Amino acid sequence: MTRHFLRDDNLSPAEQAQILDLAARLKEDRFLAKPLQGPKTVAVIFDKTSTRTRVSFAVGIADLGGVPLIMDAQGSQMGAKESIADTARVLDRQVAAIVWRTFAQSGLEEMAAHSEVPVVNALSDEFHPCQLLADLLTIKEHKGELAGLTVAFIGDGSSNMAHSYLLACATAGMNVRIAAPAAYQPDAQVVADAQAISASTGGSVTVTQDAKAAATGADVVVTDTWVSMGQEDQKAQRVADFAGYEVDASIMANANAEAIFMHCLPAYRGYEVSADVLDGPQSVIWDEAENRLHAQKALLVWLLQASARDVRG
Ligand code: CP
Numbered sequence: 543m544t545r546h547f548l549r550d551d552n553l554s555p556a557e558q559a560q561i562l563d564l565a566a567r568l569k570e571d572r573f574l575a576k577p578l579q580g581p582k583t584v585a586v587i588f589d590k591t592s593t594r595t596r597v598s599f600a601v602g603i604a605d606l607g608g609v610p611l612i613m614d615a616q617g618s619q620m621g622a623k624e625s626i627a628d629t630a631r632v633l634d635r636q637v638a639a640i641v642w643r644t645f646a647q648s649g650l651e652e653m654a655a656h657s658e659v660p661v662v663n664a665l666s667d668e669f670h671p672c673q674l675l676a677d678l679l680t681i682k683e684h685k686g687e688l689a690g691l692t693v694a695f696i697g698d699g700s701s702n703m704a705h706s707y708l709l710a711c712a713t714a715g716m717n718v719r720i721a722a723p724a725a726y727q728p729d730a731q732v733v734a735d736a737q738a739i740s741a742s743t744g745g746s747v748t749v750t751q752d753a754k755a756a757a758t759g760a761d762v763v764v765t766d767t768w769v770s771m772g773q774e775d776q777k778a779q780r781v782a783d784f785a786g787y788e789v790d791a792s793i794m795a796n797a798n799a800e801a802i803f804m805h806c807l808p809a810y811r812g813y814e815v816s817a818d819v820l821d822g823p824q825s826v827i828w829d830e831a832e833n834r835l836h837a838q839k840a841l842l843v844w845l846l847q848a849s850a851r852d853v854r855g
Pocket of ligand 1 (some may be wrong): 592595596673
């Protein structure tokens with residue numbers, strides 16, 4: 543059976559741990575695995591802009607012995623002229639995997655339903671699971687074992703990052719807290735899914751409007767932009783709505799003294815995070831950005847191995 547990675551809970555706790563362990567090994571020995579040697583090609587499709595995801599997948603696929611085929615919707619027939627299902631049927635005869643950054647999660651699900659090679663979510667409006675593998679790798683590097691650690695995500699609780707934090711941290715047995723204004727709370731089904739996972743992993747889920755309470759005693763404090771891709775016309779309203787949710791020194795003072803600060807980037811200093819926190823000693827954002835490479839390489843190796851079908855390409 544072909545395995546896909548469309549949302550964080552597509553991996554069991556044991557599978558997530560395997561991928562993080564492999565990522566750490568690939569970080570130590572960058573050319574340890576060559577599953578794409580041939581070279582095989584991986585399609586990497588962008589419907590939205592990207593720096594980190596574009597670079598880390600391109601470099602990572604090359605490290606694994608393969609060739610990245612970077613595509614966009616504007617330059618292909620995909621979407622307007624040809625269905626997602628037909629696009630999947632064309633791609634999977636020629637490539638070893640399909641990596642796609644897009645808008646609706648339903649598009650990724652349709653691609654996966656018609657693809658015989660692994661499909662990877664490189665960010666959708668609902669989830670950003672590749673970022674979370676990198677974030678968990680970073681937390682592990684700085685804090686050790688993940689289970690039992692407390693993470694506070696402060697900002698847009700309805701965002702793809704908040705949703706992925708809920709599912710990925712629950713899978714890892716962590717205590718995840720989301721602090722967001724009332725109008726920006728996480729999707730109720732995602733919260734329920736995270737709670738169900740936590741019940742078996744020993745983690746916990748807290749959703750609040752109180753940013754300071756969420757940060758209190760946290761091992762990790764996280765935020766993301768208040769204005770995600772496609773929301774640019776709402777910027778003024780959103781900046782007003784998120785007043786009081788900036789992660790600044792007063793928020794960090796509530797966290798553990800050894801707490802780390804994380805942000806998936808790009809960051810907007812003076813909005814969701816103050817410059818002194820983003821650029822300060824508790825910030826691990828550059829490790830986090832680098833770890834996209836190692837985590838995604840491990841994910842691709844694992845997906846290719848786990849998928850029963852011989853990969854064409
Ligand atoms: N964090 C992240 O996904 O960065 P890019 O949008 O630059 O890919």
